[in-house]
Structure formats: C-alpha cells, structure tokens
Amino acid sequence: MPSAPTYRRILLKLSGEALMGEADYGVDPDIIARLAEEIREVRDLGVQTGIVIGGGNIFRGAGLANAGMDRVTADHMGMLATVMNALALQDALERKGVFARVMSALRINEVCEDYIRRRAIRHLEKGRVVLFAAGTGNPFFTTDTAASLRAIEVGAELLLKATKVDGVYSADPVKDPAAQRYERLNYDEVLDRRLMVMDTTAIVLCRDHDLALRVFDIKQEGALMRIVTGDQDIGTTVDNGTYEPAASHRQGA
Ligand code: UDP
Secondary structure (H helix, E strand, O other), rough: OOOOOOOOOEEEEEEEHHHOOOOOOOOOHHHHHHHHHHHHHHHHHHOOEEEEEEEEEEEEEHHHHHHHOOHHHHHHHHHHHHHHHHHHHHHHHHHOOOOOOOOOOOOOOOOOOOOOOOHHHHHHHHHOOEEEEOOOOOOOHHHHHHHHHHHHOOOOOHHHEEOOOOOOEEEOOOOOOOOOOOOEEEEEHHHHOOOOOOHHHHHHHHHOOOOOEEEOOOOOOOOHHHOOOOOOOOOOEEEEEOOOOOOOOOOOO
16 A cells, blocks of 8 residues: 655656657657556545656657757747647546646647646546647747746645656766765756756746756656655756755765
8 A cells, every 4th residue: 555645746858759658759659548547546545646648659840840840839849749648648647537628828629628727726626637739839948948837836735757767867867877866956056067868948937936857757656656745866856956966966886
C-alpha cells in the first residue's frame, strides 16, 4: 500500500516524445496507457495533478521554420500538436476511470475548454486531472515555459519534468560515459553552467517564484509515485538551495 503523499498539488511536464515510445512520430497507445495508469495511481492517492504536454512528437515550430515556414505559423502548428496529445491522454485517462479536462491556451471550444485559471484550480480540487494544452498560447515559447507558468499560476508545490534519462548530467550520458548525475542543483548554477534542463525562460520563472523542480526518467516504472511519496533519491532536484561546490552534488562514482 503506498504511503501518504508528500505533495498536495503537482504539475507534470510530459514532452511529446514521451508519448511516442520507440516510434519516431505520433502516439503509442501502450505507452500512453501506461502513463495514464501511473497518473491514475498518483491521483488516487489524493495528489491533485496538472499536466502540461508538449508536441514535439508531431510538430516543433523551430523545425518547421528551419524548413522555410513562417515561424509564427509554425509555432501555431506546434501548439495545435500539443492539443492532439492532450486529447489522446485525456482519452486514456478516462478509459481508466479518471476524470480529466483538456484546457487550451488557444480557443478551440468544440474540442476542449479554454484555460481559465480559477476553473482549472476548481477541477484540480475536485480530483480531475487537468491537461494544459497549447503551451502558453504564444509563439516563440516552449511547453517547458508553459509548465513553469501553469505550475506557478495554480500553486503547484513541485514541477516534475519527465525526460528520457534519470536526471540532469554534467554531460550527455549517451555520448560521454564519464558524465555524472547531479542529485541536487541550484537554479543559478543551471543557468551559469548552461545545463540543458529546460529553456532559460522556464528556469528563470521557477527560480524567481521559488518553485522546486524534479527532473526524472518517465520510463522508470513507479518513479512518479516514488517522487510524490517523498523519495528523494529519484532524479535531480533543482531549487534555490545553497550553491555548493560541484563535487558534493555528484553521486558516488
Ligand atoms: N509552442 C509555442 N508556444 C508555447 C508552447 C509551444 O509556440 O507556449 C510550440 C512550439 O512551436 C513548440 C511546439 O509548440 O516547438 C511544441 O512544444 P515543445 O517543443 O515545447 O514540445 P516538447 O518538446 O515538449 O514535445
């Protein structure tokens, strides 16, 4: 039986890539069902759960712009891609008996609700999972920034950034076997060392509003539950704690 949750309200950032599994495009139904199950377990424990979902498995504005498209149009396509992903996850959650609401920063009322902060908080209080779609609703931003923004707006106690690796490393662990995983980092350290955690806007928002962030591997089954029940050993925590010498942040070799 899982223990009591450490957090009352969380915001989970899922990239579009987290939904596509081994494929190189779109949504993998098995992956999305597993994610929905893990979210259901956390919700059932009483943790109010908001989710910001990316769109990189379908369209990324920067990629389309590099191919010659107008950047603002490309970003509109990217934001619409996040709505598709949110609808897929809403469907998977509802098939597991979890009430979920997609709230979009762009108005598409035939498809989902508009993002209205007070209504989002009400949904969370009622135990509904809120899927924040269409990023911030503005071009030139990312869904990481949307995640920081929504987490602060709805008063989440922790922002969880789901990635493909089990935390933040000193170098790319796929390319550099000597790369070290950090247990804890300070936001200024992330900025000074240009560590690839989230984009600068997202990091600065978290730092200035004192929102703690945990970066973790979403492929590790049960990791989400372990984090919300207080396990400090999962992933990397980023907060405004003391800026200690780098060596003491590293896990033993
Ligand atoms: N996007 C945007 N404004 C936002 C959030 C997202 O224009 O506030 C667009 C942008 O084109 C981005 C795409 O939506 O490339 C998908 O979001 P993102 O790249 O953050 O998705 P992820 O990498 O998390 O899958």
